[in-house]
Amino acid sequence: MPPPASSTTVSASPPDFLGEDTLDLAQAEATVAAYKELLADLGRRGLAGKAEVSVKLSAVGRALPDNGEKIALENAREICRAARNAGTTVTLDMEDHTTTESTLGILRELRKDFPETGAVLQAMLHRTEADCRALAHEGSRVRLCKGAYHEPETVAFRDRLDVDKSYVRCLKVLLGGQGYPMIASHDPRMIQIASSLASRYGRRAGTYEFQMLYGIRPEEQKRPAAAGETVRVYIPYGRGVVRLPHAPDGRAPAEPHVLPPLPDLEEVGSHDHSHHRRRRDGRDVALRARPGGWTRRPAHGGGEASRARP
Numbered sequence: 001m002p003p004p005a006s007s008t009t010v011s012a013s014p015p016d017f018l019g020e021d022t023l024d025l026a027q028a029e030a031t032v033a034a035y036k037e038l039l040a041d042l043g044r045r046g047l048a049g050k051a052e053v054s055v056k057l058s059a060v061g062r063a064l065p066d067n068g069e070k071i072a073l074e075n076a077r078e079i080c081r082a083a084r085n086a087g088t089t090v091t092l093d094m095e096d097h098t099t100t101e102s103t104l105g106i107l108r109e110l111r112k113d114f115p116e117t118g119a120v121l122q123a124m125l126h127r128t129e130a131d132c133r134a135l136a137h138e139g140s141r142v143r144l145c146k147g148a149y150h151e152p153e154t155v156a157f158r159d160r161l162d163v164d165k166s167y168v169r170c171l172k173v174l175l176g177g178q179g180y181p182m183i184a185s186h187d188p189r190m191i192q193i194a195s196s197l198a199s200r201y202g203r204r205a206g207t208y209e210f211q212m213l214y215g216i217r218p219e220e221q222k223r224p225a226a227a228g229e230t231v232r233v234y235i236p237y238g239r240g241v242v243r244l245p246h247a248p249d250g251r252a253p254a255e256p257h258v259l260p261p262l263p264d265l266e267e268v269g270s271h272d273h274s275h276h277r278r279r280r281d282g283r284d285v286a287l288r289a290r291p292g293g294w295t296r297r298p299a300h301g302g303g304e305a306s307r308a309r310p
Contacts, residue, residue: 021059025061028072035055036078042086048086048087053079055076055090058072061075090110094120097155118141119135119140124166126156126157129169132174136177137178144183146164147163164190175194175197175203175208180208181208191224194210210231221233
């Protein structure tokens with residue numbers, strides 16, 4: 001069982017810089033530069049101790065025609081190095097099933113030098129319970145989500161009930177293991193099940209966390225935080241309108257979900273729930289709070305950051 005979290009444990013909104021599926025080397029390099037700028041900003045503002053960034057490998061060059069995987073690894077390594085220098089960590093986002101093995105392979109390489117690098121697993125894939133077992137070791141940070149990609153039934157569960165059952169099986173593996181589970185769900189039923197399992201396995205608050213997207217079921221985000229749980233909110237940032245390609249339960253919605261605008265974040269204070277700001281270059285960054293403090297981190301598609309104090 002991991003040690004209890006300290007009073008400086010991160011738990012907030014991770015920024016994710018918009019720009020996945022990059023097919024241009026210059027764009028991949030620009031994405032790396034944006035992450036490094038964000039990380040330096042977190043360090044300057046004294047927020048890095050409670051922050052984390054999430055990175056999609058497709059945004060840093062994996063799909064490039066020549067040596068894409070090698071380029072993505074080196075770019076991710078550069079971001080991990082900048083994160084460590086700033087005093088924070090990186091989580092590698094998972095994409096569609098054709099990239100799962102590649103992502104886990106790059107994760108293994110990164111963890112040789114940066115063992116704190118987080119993984120993401122999608123419960124809808126048939127393979128995920130086994131991947132959870134492989135990654136549920138001490139010091140391993142693993143985010144579990146249902147998955148939002150339209151995957152073939154040869155590799156994924158297509159029925160919602162089957163996905164839910166897989167999610168619970170994976171929760172049992174992660175919460176019963178030695179790592180740090182990051183439970184990504186907006187489903188109140190899954191959140192309740194996760195809390196019950198955490199209690200069954202003797203998990204204390206701060207040895208796992210819940211993660212949700214900014215603007216999706218905000219009251220559900222506040223509820224576990226009010227109960228003393230660590231809750232992290234993901235904030236996509238970048239230029240243009242951010243639209244979520246899937247509903248909170250992972251299904252494609254009839255209409256794209258447009259994120260609500262973020263308030264100006266030049267004011268940083270101790271509010272009860274969350275506070276956001278917009279950087280002068282137009283990127284949105286967020287701070288969010290747990291009971292008694294703040295969290296901040298960059299978001300998917302570009303950058304993502306979060307920070308919180310228990």
